Amino acid sequence: xxxxxxxxxxxxxxxxxxxxxxxxxxxxxxxxxxxxxxxxxxxxxxxxxxxxxxxxxxxxxxxxxxxxxxxxxxxxxxxxxxxxxxxxxxxxxxxxxxxxxxxxxxxxxxxxxxxxxxxxxxxxxxxxxxxxxxxxxxxxxxxxxxxxxxxxxxxxxxxxxxxxxxxxxxxxxxxxxxxxxxxxxxxxxxxxxxxxxxxxxxxx
Amino acid sequence: xxxxxxxxxxxxxxxxxxxxxxxxxxxxxxxxxxxxxxxxxxxxxxxxxxxxxxxxxxxxxxxxxxxxxxxxxxxxxxxxxxxxxxxxxxxxxxxxxxxxxxxxxxxxxxxxxxxxxxxxxxxxxxxxxxxxxxxxxxxxxxxxxxxxxxxxxxxxxxxxxxxxxxxxxxxxxxxxxxxxxxxxxxxxxxxxxxxxxxxxxxxxxxxxxxxxxxxxxxxxx
Numbered sequence: 001x002x003x004x005x006x007x008x009x010x011x012x013x014x015x016x017x018x019x020x021x022x023x024x025x026x027x028x029x030x031x032x033x034x035x036x037x038x039x040x041x042x043x044x045x046x047x048x049x050x051x052x053x054x055x056x057x058x059x060x061x062x063x064x065x066x067x068x069x070x071x072x073x074x075x076x077x078x079x080x081x082x083x084x085x086x087x088x089x090x091x092x093x094x095x096x097x098x099x100x101x102x103x104x105x106x107x108x109x110x111x112x113x114x115x116x117x118x119x120x121x122x123x124x125x126x127x128x129x130x131x132x133x134x135x136x137x138x139x140x141x142x143x144x145x146x147x148x149x150x151x152x153x154x155x156x157x158x159x160x161x162x163x164x165x166x167x168x169x170x171x172x173x174x175x176x177x178x179x180x181x182x183x184x185x186x187x188x189x190x191x192x193x194x195x196x197x198x199x200x201x202x203x204x
Numbered sequence: 205x206x207x208x209x210x211x212x213x214x215x216x217x218x219x220x221x222x223x224x225x226x227x228x229x230x231x232x233x234x235x236x237x238x239x240x241x242x243x244x245x246x247x248x249x250x251x252x253x254x255x256x257x258x259x260x261x262x263x264x265x266x267x268x269x270x271x272x273x274x275x276x277x278x279x280x281x282x283x284x285x286x287x288x289x290x291x292x293x294x295x296x297x298x299x300x301x302x303x304x305x306x307x308x309x310x311x312x313x314x315x316x317x318x319x320x321x322x323x324x325x326x327x328x329x330x331x332x333x334x335x336x337x338x339x340x341x342x343x344x345x346x347x348x349x350x351x352x353x354x355x356x357x358x359x360x361x362x363x364x365x366x367x368x369x370x371x372x373x374x375x376x377x378x379x380x381x382x383x384x385x386x387x388x389x390x391x392x393x394x395x396x397x398x399x400x401x402x403x404x405x406x407x408x409x410x411x412x413x414x415x416x417x418x419x420x421x422x423x424x425x
Binding site: 072090104 | 206207210211214217218221222277280281282283285286287288289290291292293424425
């Protein structure tokens, strides 16, 4: 029995069928990379897995049970990084992150370590509005390290990151997978992930 | 409960950092009320009689003006979509946001309403009634308004649409809010009016978060 599984998903936006008959199975420590041209449904698939979007048909399954019956348990299981960073420009970095950690549960003790990894410890008390786009993205990504969620759902996580930070992101994903975590991500940049499963969405 | 307070605390902190939002609502409320004596003229009797209605109508309009802030910034910066996938019941989170909105936009109106009542020459017996009816009535406005604020998310020209959608639903609160003050001024018992506003408040507390949460889930889809 696979740990995390999508079965026969069908997604429609408006009248258009984005994909149909999409299935995959993931075990501990595996990574799934979503590929496909613009509009092929990479974001839609991630949003379905996060429970933000309902599939027209099909099911998302965790340890043999559908996740849609117990949404709050499912929400505890994953961290979602979308196109937007969900940070408030007037609050400081630590205020922004602490809020989400308190809502989601996680270890605030990891915060210093996490900020160091993303090279943010010097700007900790600065309101976010003074940061660059790449720094804001990093603030969004800090949630990943502080949380204790098994699944990471990452929609274009490397947007506006520089090369050093992309490498750091690759390291962090590797560490997470070593601890048995599952990573599902969509990307246009070539993130280097060891033996990741590729899913070409154009063919669905 | 801890998470409820976290959401409330954050919204209060944000309102404090962006103090202009609350100030604009208070200024709008004051200015609207100040227009009436200028328009009606110096006839103290007419002002005295219509003062509860003037204050209540201004409160309704000020509430509409403030509503679009309830979810809009969260919607635009992605906080709303992330809030929808947190392990907390969305309806509870919605109540926290409504309470935060009421504390930062309606409470200041209640606080300054006696001063504005003084401008309008409201009779002495009316002050307590005005404070009580606003205290009981404005939470109803925030609750009813939250449904509209969630429904117009992502729509073009959301605020005018919101006003058209929500103002008709405010009418019962307006009627009983004003008649409670009038009853006190005329020496009658305001109790039945307060009971009805209380009923609307309890009904809104039970139903509005459900409807608002459903509209928010629709908005982030």
